[in-house]
Amino acid sequence: MKKTVFFGALTVAGLAAGMASAATLDDVKARGSLNCGVTTGLVGFAAPNAEGVWEGFDVGVCRAVAAAIFGDPTAVEFVPTTGQTRFTALASGEIDLLARNTTWTMSRDVDLKFEFVGVNYYDGQGFMVPKALGVTSAKELDGATVCIQTGTTTELNLADFFRTNGISYEPVPIETNAEAQQQYLAGACDVYTTDASGLAATRATFEAPGDHVLLPEIISKEPLGPLVRHGDNEWGDIARWTLNALITAEELGVTSENIAELSAAAGDNPEVNRLLGTEGELGAQLGLDADWAKNAIMAGGNYGELFENNIGENTTIGLARGLNAQWTDGGLIYSPPFR
């Protein structure tokens, strides 16, 4: 009898292991919450606030996806990941979605078997140095000690940049942004390099942000976006179109303020109607409720609102929209149409 139970349990475990990666949406629904991988703490993008609630621009994406599925933006388990652990966490199924300012590259998409669902921030790698150093260009950094987060594209870009310019440097490998900040402020490295947005966010938390400058060189393209595992296209679609819904909402002028009014009944603009589910069956096509996009937008506002509230010019981080303006305003943020 005991043996039968044991073998039964073994079989169930085997089947469960085999099916773990089958349908992520079903797993998430059964669990009742979304496991979302974020950074270990980068103010503005993903960091717990004073009450211990995660907030930020990347966190907004997680909350929007959770709201699209459950109608509840708080149905998210945030899993802090480092540059080194994030891909293993996603590949192993520990997290369902990775929204951790991760650069979309070909090898990550193709070789590492991930699927980037879009770009939520167009970034580039920059350098931050103390003003007192008197450096005005990254090409003057010959022999400098550079703090760098390991396991990132910035690590490879840095090697390329110094090699093409024929200058040398001493890398100080570091695991998290918090450690890098501490090392940089202690003077253990002359330069801190990461995505320019991350530098701005990190500098905003310094006691004297004015004592540090970002060098003019942006040495790489860093399109940052959320990603999922390869192989479950339905799940990828949900993440992709939730992000697109946020972007389209801004383009169409749907904000967290007027959304209740707009979604009450079908209005004049058919695209707004399709987006908010008052017309058509876009939600059902994704396997979600008709008001999925409405819930996603209500979670933290549309793309523009997320940007302004977390990293925009009125926050301490103070990033301009720049490349991340809507395409109608001369930026690169552009969503395929909802139809």
Place this chain on the structure above:
Amino acid sequence: MSTLTDPPKPGFRLSQLIYDTRYRSITIQVVAFVLILLGLAWLVNNIVNNLAALGKDFDFGFLSQSAGYDINQRLIEYDNQMSHGRAAIVGILNTLLVAFLGCITATVIGVVAGVLRLSKNWVVSSLMAVYVEGFRNVPLLLWIILIFAIMTESMPHPRDFRGENATQSMLMGDNVAVTNRGIWIPRLAFTNSVSGQEAVAPVDGATPVASGGLDWLLVLGTLAISIFAIRQLGKRADRIQSATGERPTTWWQQLAILIVPVGLVSFFLGMTIVSPYLKGFNFAEGVHLRNSLIALWFALSLYTGAFIAEIVRGGILAISKGQTEAAYALGIQPGRTMKLVILPQAMRVIIPPLISQFLNLTKNSSLALAVGYMDVRATLGGITINQTGRELEGMLLLGAFYLVLSLLISAGMNYYNQSTQMKER
């Protein structure tokens, strides 16, 4: 006619497999073996299924691809265009370096602390007790991070050494610089290098120097031969002493053999000291002991040293007090009693647990991760896995490396153990 008959031979029944003690043990072993095989097969099958579900294959080809990342501490030549395999070797050498340095320092600290803890001097023995209990009972990771934090937060910045009104100055006659980026110490180089390496002037206008493997082989080879000669001289003195009862004075001969040949070789190679000096953002030249190496090395040494101290103390206490008393009765002084009578016997007790401490230290060196020391876990097991997505292959290689290293250390120490064991004739 015989009335004796053979006892009836019952046929083999299946129930005997369980109820007959002759067969039961075999049954249990077979069942256990099959279960273990099934378990393993299930695990392997699981891996194969999951790899297939992820669309990944099993391939070590990534080791020959270009790595693309830089490593700060390199014992062999490496740049970011070389392969992941080469990067792994750089990491392996860094692991071996810190393990080697750590084992030696830990042994020295441990033996000294272990002996001193038995001291009759209350202050000394209490101090050692505080050291042992303090380090043994606090996690190693905390010590690593503490030493690293002390180095980065409280040491002066390289720029403090600069200018007319420098607030800091280099130690030991401008030869050693202690900064928050590590410690720079002088290095030895050769003006008449025979290694064929291109000679480079360390400072503009100075004599060009080079430092190649062949040069060091010559110097260290000479040193080894000198030491061998000194031991032969000592053995000869022993023979004379046992034959005539008088030991010839050899210390000045030994000193001469030690110094003169090495000195001559160094002179002809033109050995010079190259001191570090300020250049650009950092110090240049000399040997740079990075904070990560210092933190890891000292934390590992102090932590493992505390355990070794207890092993040494245990070993010494295991030797009967009669041995000490006998030595004293022969008029041997306390220091020599320890060195000639107690420790050689205590070694038999000390070495087996010492082996496992060395293994612990070597494996603990993978905590390098906490301070960014580029050991094999950071290169092969960290960045390479991250850039290539070969978690399974990388982790298997990493496991295999630590296994082989531990087995080698074990084998070496077991060999030494056999040579110290009591020879029964």
